[in-house]
Amino acid sequence: MELHKNTIAIWISAEMLYMEKSLTDPRYDRKATRHETPPTAEDWALYSQALAGLRALEAYEGTEWGGPDYGTEVNEPQPRVTYEYHETHEEWLARCHKLDRSEA
Structure with a gap:
């Protein structure tokens, strides 16, 4: 039996990378306030x-x-459930990118 090694490279966006990193490092979380509105009488x-x-x-x-x-x-x-983000998408990506550079 012959074993073959295959290498695969998958491109992911910076957004996906930082979302994945946020699972283990809360510094990468996109800061937001969560608002929950109960169902209305019309919904019921x-x-x-x-x-x-x-x-x-x-x-x-x-x-x-x-x-x-x-x-x-x-x-x-x-x-x-709605979220009020404390930073724009671009600001969040810039902050995460800066975190990455500081760790290197």
Whole structure:
């Protein structure tokens, strides 16, 4: 049996590199404030309508579902999450690039 070594180079963007580094080094995180907004009354009303529609489909004998392994689900409304970034994308990349150069 012969073993062969193959080398592969994959190009990734600076953004992907720094996002990966941020998993182990919090200095690479893009600074942001997380805002969570609970579901509105309108969201809950649409959810109720969707549940009623699902029940009507389930009651109809001719309904065909997506496949034998799963059914159709109607998930409850979830809070909306938004982020307010403390620096622009370019400022974040520049800060991370500077961190990289200081470590070299």
